[in-house]
Amino acid sequence: MTNTVNYEVNISDVEYIRHGDQAYLARVYQPKGQGPFPLVIDLHGGAWCKKDRMSDEGTDQPLAQSGVVVASLDFRMPPQGQYPSSLQDVNYAIRWFKSRAKQFNIDPKRVGILGVSSGGHQAMLTAMRPHDPRYNSLPLKTDSAVDATVQCAVMCWPVIDPLGRYEYAQSLQQGEHAKKAKNWIDSHNLYWPSLNDMAEANPTRALERGEAVVMPPVIYLQGTADLAHPVLYRDRFIEHYKKAGGSVALHLFEGMGEAFITTDPQSSQARDAIAKIISFVHQQIG
Helix, strand or coil, X not given: CCCCCCCCEEEEEEEEEEECCEEEEEEEEEECCCCCEEEEEEECCCCCCCCCCCCCXXXXXXXXXXXXXXXXXXXXXXXCCCCCHHHHHHHHHHHHHHHCXXXXXXXXXXXXXXXXXXXXXXXXXXXXXXXXXXXXXXXXXXXXXXXXXXXXXXXECCCCCHHHHHHHHHHCCCCCCHHHHHHHHXXXXXXXXXXXXXXXXXXXXXXXXXXXXXXXXXXXXEECCCCCCCHHHHHHHHHHHHHCCCCEEEEXXXXXXXXXXXXXXXXXXXXHHHHHHHHHHHHHHC
């Protein structure tokens, strides 16, 4: 079901973790109402190296207005940290918000995760591996026994196979898209310690390897003119996720390139995509 209530929303920035002298903030979109509300953790894109917690405001604001607390994260990026530091921050943030359910008026049993491009990769990996000791290694400062499991995942054109995308970018270096390809390659090289890490921390290839993973329901959104996220890897992920027993609802948007919601959230295609996200979130955890 879709929640048609239009809540007023308070927006605030909170520090959820600190590494040395560096504070990492979450922008919290808090519906005004009785609650408790479901929670969605949002991970921005930017090829693991760019952008920040404000990047997805065009999605986060209407999702919060529908009756969802949205927490959009800053997390470690190069040069502050390579993989898996961002996954550690994300895993910690989910536990941190769950442990403060009363403070944020959320139901810790109704939590989803949303990710855009490289944020989609990190969101899917977090959802599939909530108990991975590499990712949940940062202890909470409370005695809460919460974990980082989520009940649904929203994928907005994710880099669902990092190694595949790296190899794809290399194949474009001599053509008309050489500049874009170089930017992708440079970001991969900054974030990933090795090709082996790209293959191991890889939602698609984890499924192909038969890894035992958690599989919450997924909604997958992408434009048909998206150059940055090849169809081959999307289709492989969906095939193996379903084969392993998971649920994926794929929505394609004709003629749209990468980042079409982020670039123009008021376009008709973007509004349609956001409506589908809201409907999915409320169906799963609303």
